[in-house]
Amino acid sequence: MTNVIVLISGEGTTLQSLLDSCKVAKVVGVVSNTSCVGGITRSVLAKVPHTQVFIKQEHESNSSHEIRILRGIDSIISNYTEPTIIVLAGFMQILSPEFLQHYADKDIQIINIHPSLLPKHKGLNTYKNVLASGDDCHGITIHYVSPVVDGGEIIFQKAFYVTDADNTTSLKEKTKQLEQYYYPNVVDALVIGKTYTN
Numbered sequence: 001m002t003n004v005i006v007l008i009s010g011e012g013t014t015l016q017s018l019l020d021s022c023k024v025a026k027v028v029g030v031v032s033n034t035s036c037v038g039g040i041t042r043s044v045l046a047k048v049p050h051t052q053v054f055i056k057q058e059h060e061s062n063s064s065h066e067i068r069i070l071r072g073i074d075s076i077i078s079n080y081t082e083p084t085i086i087v088l089a090g091f092m093q094i095l096s097p098e099f100l101q102h103y104a105d106k107d108i109q110i111i112n113i114h115p116s117l118l119p120k121h122k123g124l125n126t127y128k129n130v131l132a133s134g135d136d137c138h139g140i141t142i143h144y145v146s147p148v149v150d151g152g153e154i155i156f157q158k159a160f161y162v163t164d165a166d167n168t169t170s171l172k173e174k175t176k177q178l179e180q181y182y183y184p185n186v187v188d189a190l191v192i193g194k195t196y197t198n
C-alpha cells in the first residue's frame, strides 16, 4: 500500500475523485494552503486521517510559508512506514527547487494535473487561451513536478476535440470530467509501478 498526501487550494473536486476512486493508493493526508472550505470539508467528511491548513500570513515570506507546509507534510509522513507520494490537485502555489529536492532526497514523487495538453497553455487562463488559439483539441496532462512550472516529465495525457459550440464553461466541464476519471487511475498505476494507458 502506498500513502498519498494531496495538496489542494480550492473546491477539491479533484481531491474528491481521488477519495472516491483510488483503489490501491490511500489518501492519508490533505494539505490546503487556503481557507477554501470546499476541499477541507471533503477531507474531513471522508475521514482522511490528517487534514492540515497553512494559510500564508500577512508579511510572511514565501519560503517560510512553504517550510510550514513542508513540515506539515513531513509530520504526516512520520506516522507511517509505507511509501508516500505527493499529489497536487488544484494546488495553486509554485513549489521551490529546495522543496522538490527535499522530497527527491526521500524518493518521494510529486505529481500534478494540469488542465491542458502540455506543453501548450502552461499557467492560468487555460480555457480562454485554448479558444483564443483556435485549438482543435484540448485535454489534460498528468506530470511529475519539476522546478520548471508545468514543465516536468509527462506521465499521461488525454485529449478531446474542441467544437464550434464550446465556450470556457463547456471546456472546463469536459476537462474536469477527464481529470476526475483519469487522475485516480494514473495515481493507482503509479503506486504499483505501472504505466496507465488508455
Ligand code: GRF
Binding pocket: 008, 009, 010, 011, 012, 013, 014, 015, 039, 089, 090, 091, 113, 114, 115, 176, 179
Ligand atoms: C483542476 O481543474 C486542476 O486541473 C486545476 O485546478 C482545478 C482544481 O479544482 N489546476 P478543484 O479544487 O479540484 O475543484
